Amino acid sequence: MRVLNGMGVLLLLGGAFTVGVWRGWLPLPDAWNPWAPLDVRASPNLLTRYKLGRLQDDPALCDQVLKTSGLRVSHQADTPADAVCPLRNTLRVQGADVALSSSFLASCPLAVAFALFERHSLQPAAQAVFGQAVTRVDHLGSFACRNMYSRAEGRLSQHASANALDIAGFRLADGRSISVLKDWSGEGDSARFLRQVRDGACDDFNVVLSPDYNAAHRNHFHLDMGRWWVCR
Numbered sequence: 001m002r003v004l005n006g007m008g009v010l011l012l013l014g015g016a017f018t019v020g021v022w023r024g025w026l027p028l029p030d031a032w033n034p035w036a037p038l039d040v041r042a043s044p045n046l047l048t049r050y051k052l053g054r055l056q057d058d059p060a061l062c063d064q065v066l067k068t069s070g071l072r073v074s075h076q077a078d079t080p081a082d083a084v085c086p087l088r089n090t091l092r093v094q095g096a097d098v099a100l101s102s103s104f105l106a107s108c109p110l111a112v113a114f115a116l117f118e119r120h121s122l123q124p125a126a127q128a129v130f131g132q133a134v135t136r137v138d139h140l141g142s143f144a145c146r147n148m149y150s151r152a153e154g155r156l157s158q159h160a161s162a163n164a165l166d167i168a169g170f171r172l173a174d175g176r177s178i179s180v181l182k183d184w185s186g187e188g189d190s191a192r193f194l195r196q197v198r199d200g201a202c203d204d205f206n207v208v209l210s211p212d213y214n215a216a217h218r219n220h221f222h223l224d225m226g227r228w229w230v231c232r
Contacts, residue, residue, distance in 0.1 A: 037061060040069040040115045044203055048116070052225065055108040059089050062108040069115035070096045076105065085145035085160040098122070098134055104142040105162040109225040113204050114165065117223070121200025126172065129193040136171040140220050149216065158207070164224035170197075181219035184211045197221070202231035 030036035031045060038051035055062045066073060072094040079087045091111050094103045098118050106114065118137075126134045143162040147154045158164035169179040183190035194210075198221060201208045206229050209222040213232040 037064045052109045065112055071115050090162050099136040101138040107163045110163050117201055117204040125196040129189050132173040134170045135173050138169040140166040140168050158224035158226045166220040166222055168220045
């Protein structure tokens with residue numbers, strides 16, 4: 001009879017636990033169940049990134065999660081697979097409780113990450129610093145069929161798959177405008193707010209690039225759902 005060592009016992013128990021959760025024999029709160037759909041209204045946790053990643057190739061799951069997001073979206077037709085920058089499972093985000101300077105195209109993970117950002121990072125930062133809500137997000141666009149930094153050669157940008165959004169500023173309920181270009185380098189409330197927003201966005205997006213990263217980002221926050229994790 002084979003005797004399991006300590007590692008073998010742990011693996012066996014871990015496998016049994018995983019199967020039990022998957023089968024529903026060991027109920028977990030949805031927030032901590034890897035197979036439960038993401039609820040945008042719930043506070044993000046260690047499983048949020050994993051659940052966001054599941055949305056790219058599962059339109060039905062995407063639709064289920066969007067019901068908790070508060071976003072107004074419309075589905076876009078997939079482009080031909082041989083297009084230079086093919087798009088699939090893409091949405092046009094038209095707004096939510098917060099208005100947008102214009103609608104933008106987004107992959108499902110990007111759209112849901114934006115909803116998480118607006119609810120759990122952006123609005124709390126505005127309340128903490130200004131005691132009021134953000135009513136509009138000003139952006140520079142999402143989809144652009146180009147290489148990184150618009151170089152003639154190299155890797156396609158995350159913008160080429162509508163998987164990135166560039167945010168330039170915000171408007172508050174009292175009409176005040178906050179600009180990344182004008183206010184990032186200051187020392188007052190606007191600069192403090194922008195830094196809180198940047199830091200909060202790092203919990204919602206995989207890549208967040210601010211003016212601290214390089215001069216190319218002096219006027220916006222680049223937010224994307226690519227494979228790398230960067231917060232600068």
